[in-house]
Amino acid sequence: MKYIISLDQGTTSSRAIxxxxxxxxxxxxxxxxxxxxPKKGWVEHDPKEILRTQLKVFEDLIKSNxxxxxxxxxxxxxxxxxxxxxxxxxxxxxxxNAIVWQDKRTSYICxxxxxxxxxxxxxxxxGLVIDSYFSATKLKWIIENVxxxxxxxxxxxxxxxxIDSWLIYNLTSFESHVTDFTNASRTMIFDIIKLKWDKKILxxxxxxxxxxxxxxxSSSNFGNFKYNGVSIPINGVAGDQQSALFGxxxxxxxxxxxxxxxxxxxxxxxxxxxxxxxxxxxxxxCCSADHKPEYALEGSVFxxxxxxxxxxxxxxxxxxxxxxxxxxxxxAELEQVYVxxxxxxxxxxxxxxxxxxxxxxxxxxxxxxxxxxxxxESLAYQTKDVIExxxxxxxxxxxxxxxxxxxxxxNYLMQFQADLLGCDVVRPEIIESTAMGAxxxxxxxxxxxxxxxxxxxxxxxxxxxxxxKNEKRTLLYEGWKDAVKRxxxxxxx
Numbered sequence: 179m180k181y182i183i184s185l186d187q188g189t190t191s192s193r194a195i196x197x198x199x200x201x202x203x204x205x206x207x208x209x210x211x212x213x214x215x216p217k218k219g220w221v222e223h224d225p226k227e228i229l230r231t232q233l234k235v236f237e238d239l240i241k242s243n244x245x246x247x248x249x250x251x252x253x254x255x256x257x258x259x260x261x262x263x264x265x266x267x268x269x270x271x272x273x274x275n276a277i278v279w280q281d282k283r284t285s286y287i288c289x290x291x292x293x294x295x296x297x298x299x300x301x302x303x304x305g306l307v308i309d310s311y312f313s314a315t316k317l318k319w320i321i322e323n324v325x326x327x328x329x330x331x332x333x334x335x336x337x338x339x340x341i342d343s344w345l346i347y348n349l350t351s352f353e354s355h356v357t358d359f360t361n362a363s364r365t366m367i368f369d370i371i372k373l374k375w376d377k378k379i380l381x382x383x384x385x386x387x388x389x390x391x392x393x394x395x396s397s398s399n400f401g402n403f404k405y406n407g408v409s410i411p412i413n414g415v416a417g418d419q420q421s422a423l424f425g426x427x428x429x430x431x432x433x434x435x436x437x438x439x440x441x442x443x444x445x446x447x448x449x450x451x452x453x454x455x456x457x458x459x460x461x462x463x464c465c466s467a468d469h470k471p472e473y474a475l476e477g478s479v480f481x482x483x484x485x486x487x488x489x490x491x492x493x494x495x496x497x498x499x500x501x502x503x504x505x506x507x508x509x510a511e512l513e514q515v516y517v518x519x520x521x522x523x524x525x526x527x528x529x530x531x532x533x534x535x536x537x538x539x540x541x542x543x544x545x546x547x548x549x550x551x552x553x554x555e556s557l558a559y560q561t562k563d564v565i566e567x568x569x570x571x572x573x574x575x576x577x578x579x580x581x582x583x584x585x586x587x588x589n590y591l592m593q594f595q596a597d598l599l600g601c602d603v604v605r606p607e608i609i610e611s612t613a614m615g616a617x618x619x620x621x622x623x624x625x626x627x628x629x630x631x632x633x634x635x636x637x638x639x640x641x642x643x644x645x646x647k648n649e650k651r652t653l654l655y656e657g658w659k660d661a662v663k664r665x666x667x668x669x670x671x
Contacts, residue, residue: 184617219282222275254414254616284315305461312366354401360420414619425615438585442479457567458527477526477564485519582611607637
């Protein structure tokens with residue numbers, strides 16, 4: 179047997195996925211790592227712990243399946259996007275923790291960029307809005323605030339990148355400093371039309387291009403992982419959400435997927451011609467098997483699965499995320515109770531860094547179960563926010579939504595999502611679309627399979643159909659919109 183291994187480096191855990199030559203998922207290993215919160219609104223990861231956990235699950239996968247490394251055809255890598263690292267090019271030591279995509283410390287830099295009139299330029303060149311979510315202002319913050327960083331940058335002693343670049347640099351024994359188009363398109367410093375780093379934005383932020391990785395197609399060779407004397411090619415790399423779009427075989431214009439992970443991320447394939455949103459969505463590069471750029475509209479919901487973790491870890495009112503399904507199914511329909519989980523501000527279509535979470539509509543008989551159900555339903559409401567504007571921007575009516583990510587296993591949530599959208603919600607047999615996408619990209623470059631093979635590999639587990647009337651749908655959604663409106667700009671600038 180020959181295999182492809184996909185490394186899935188996420189926001190809360192590192193995973194390794196074993197795929198055979200037929201594209202069948204055989205095994206998964208996972209290990210969580212530490213979430214670091216140094217100050218209010220700050221979120222960090224230890225890059226070395228990320229590397230350790232990623233290597234550990236890779237080794238666990240090989241050992242538990244008795245695989246000879248020589249039988250690994252290729253490796254694919256998919257990663258949490260926007261999270262940013264700067265490290266010493268000689269020693270490989272990070273000069274500071276990775277600043278995570280959820281981090282809000284650079285909001286003031288974004289405000290300055292906006293006041294300096296850069297919004298339209300940034301949107302035209304990068305397809306993004308100015309927000310602390312993206313990598314650019316995180317890089318600037320590290321350079322400006324970490325002792326010795328500015329000097330090391332001037333002396334060309336450091337390298338910078340997103341998590342894919344950090345992993346590749348270490349896996350290739352410091353030989354490859356590279357990224358792919360999808361990850362580069364999430365930095366807010368990459369021109370998605372000319373496919374190169376944008377000099378004007380770099381100069382404004384004081385980031386030299388010399389510290390940044392070279393950028394290449396998602397399905398290409400990124401170097402070789404030297405493992406126990408065996409050189410294994412890394413032939414596929416993509417940011418997690420574009421990887422999931424590819425893994426769901428959304429190869430045609432108008433196809434949409436939603437990944438229910440730490441956040442919710444909706445992407446619509448819009449083809450090879452760039453389109454800009456008028457309603458707060460992002461235009462981003464997606465994976466392409468033919469090395470020609472393809473684009474997607476994206477809506478990012480910052481807090482989705484993270485809201486369920488909040489119920490478990492902070493409020494301690496559930497033991498496991500899976501508890502939410504039975505609780506939500508067993509209690510009566512909520513009467514205008516809403517949880518808006520704007521813990522890290524609001525993403526698309528609001529883009530309000532200053533929103534904060536809130537619960538609305540509580541009465542004397544409201545209890546833990548109502549809060550749990552309203553929190554779970556918030557994932558569906560935020561998804562509808564994005565779908566509404568996605569249809570406007572694309573002029574395409576969405577008839578079905580493909581779903582993946584851990585929370586898509588929650589049948590109550592998927593049914594409520596279908597009810598709220600008024601369209602089918604399609605759950606595949608393999609919900610590991612993110613990891614599978616990176617594996618497919620690696621396999622294509624290794625000539626293990628092609629687009630037709632990937633399409634034929636798509637099986638359906640369940641289709642959820644809408645069961646409520648338009649009047650009810652409208653009433654529910656109007657209540658949600660009213661709740662969101664009350665959270666906007668909660669933290670005054």
